[in-house]
Amino acid sequence: MSNWKKICLVTDIPVLGSRCIQRPQGMDVAVFRNDQDGVFALLDRCPHKGGPLSQGIVFGSSVGCPLHNWTIGLCTGQAAAPDEGCTPKFSVKVESGVVHLDGDELATHALDLVAPVAGPGCKETVALDKA
Numbered sequence: 001m002s003n004w005k006k007i008c009l010v011t012d013i014p015v016l017g018s019r020c021i022q023r024p025q026g027m028d029v030a031v032f033r034n035d036q037d038g039v040f041a042l043l044d045r046c047p048h049k050g051g052p053l054s055q056g057i058v059f060g061s062s063v064g065c066p067l068h069n070w071t072i073g074l075c076t077g078q079a080a081a082p083d084e085g086c087t088p089k090f091s092v093k094v095e096s097g098v099v100h101l102d103g104d105e106l107a108t109h110a111l112d113l114v115a116p117v118a119g120p121g122c123k124e125t126v127a128l129d130k131a
């Protein structure tokens with residue numbers, strides 16, 4: 001059973017951009033919006049060298065990493081071939097224009113992955129309890 005938490009309105013997320021959600025533990029989650037108002041959530045960490053996917057450009061159902069331009073699928077977190085790797089994805093529910101993430105996943109998923117020591121940070125982060 002899911003423990004859905006209200007995060008924001010779809011319209012709070014820039015089209016072809018993202019909004020970062022800060023978790024009590026673990027790295028931020030980037031919530032993306034494409035040009036069809038599709039909403040996707042991935043750990044804000046590229047599977048290549050940990051780049052901030054939240055600062056990438058969304059196209060179709062993918063995001064281009066801002067560091068070395070890998071293409072990451074927003075539905076799966078999988079890097080497009082020939083690159084290899086996967087970033088953890090998070091469940092999303094959109095209801096009446098409101099974006100929800102699973103609170104249990106936010107509390108437990110991918111806590112072992114850490115941010116790179118150097119590099120650009122998240123462009124905009126909203127604490128989970130302030131979302």
Ligand code: FES
Binds near residue numbers: 069
């Ligand atoms: S860190 Fe994302 S492509 Fe290198």
